[in-house]
Amino acid sequence: MTVYPFGMTVGPTLGIRGSIENLPDIRIRFDGPGRPFDSYTFTGGIAYDIGAGVYVADRAPGWGLGSYAFLIGGIGKVTSDTMGGRRYFAEGGGGLQTGPIGFELSLKFGWNKLSEPVEHRFLSVPLSIRATVGF
Secondary structure: OEEOOOOOOEEEEEEEEEEEEEOOOEEEEOOOOOOOOOEEEEOOOEEEEEEEEEEEEEOOOOOOEEEEEEEEEEEEEEEOOOOEEEEEEEEEEEEEEEOOEEEEEEEEEEEEEEOOOOOEEEEEOOEEEEEEEOO
């Protein structure tokens, strides 16, 4: 969900976005001497994000075709079946709209930090296509 406190018509504006997304399952098995544990499993991962950024739009009135581009940064929380942590993200993309209906394409870089079983980090890079409804 994205909220535009100052509206979005033509030109730059502030956008505040909250999102919930699934993270991919990760299963790794370690082999060899000196390993701290035999396997690592990250399943059922969900990220809860909140961020703010700049939207630049050229939206047409009524049912005319319009477009926009955006760049957002923010923070979030990661939970899974066995562990949790925090994350930072940056997202960029754009979309097309005709009236209240449209679609959006975005790429998000999420830097996820977890502390169990040992402190570690991983990067998630989802490419998203979304249907949008504006009012």
